Amino acid sequence: MEKRTINPWKWQDSRHYVQAVEAKNVTATLYCAGQAAVLADGTSSDADMGTQLDIAIQNLEQVIREAGYETKNIVRLNVYTTSHEEFFPHFEKFGQWISANGIKQAATFFEVKTLFETLKVELEATVVK
Numbered sequence: 001m002e003k004r005t006i007n008p009w010k011w012q013d014s015r016h017y018v019q020a021v022e023a024k025n026v027t028a029t030l031y032c033a034g035q036a037a038v039l040a041d042g043t044s045s046d047a048d049m050g051t052q053l054d055i056a057i058q059n060l061e062q063v064i065r066e067a068g069y070e071t072k073n074i075v076r077l078n079v080y081t082t083s084h085e086e087f088f089p090h091f092e093k094f095g096q097w098i099s100a101n102g103i104k105q106a107a108t109f110f111e112v113k114t115l116f117e118t119l120k121v122e123l124e125a126t127v128v129k
Helices: 011-015 049-066 084-100
Strands: 002-006 020-024 029-031 074-081 106-111 121-128
Touching: 020 074, 049 084, 049 121, 074 084, 084 106
Parallel strands: 074 106
Antiparallel strands: 002 020, 029 121, 074 121
């Protein structure tokens, strides 16, 4: 599989995403449902945004790993949050996770009115190999 990023500008680099990702010679694609701070017993977390982001990342990594894919091959990542105001103080931590895993993904951030039960952030990914 070959990946190529398309960035006509440089400003997105500090925002931890790319404008587009081209994937060639892909042998499989994994479409992940939104992963949020749902605990192993199915309970929705009622923790703060930073803790919920950590759990959502862990859940996303687990789904990707168990499917036999690699986090670095995320090509699309949508972030849904009930509050940009609460999310963006944790953006640096999110960016560190993106950088540490060598992820180069097209991304869209959505502020939504509500997520399931007490959830505050959800990560929806497309991964290739």
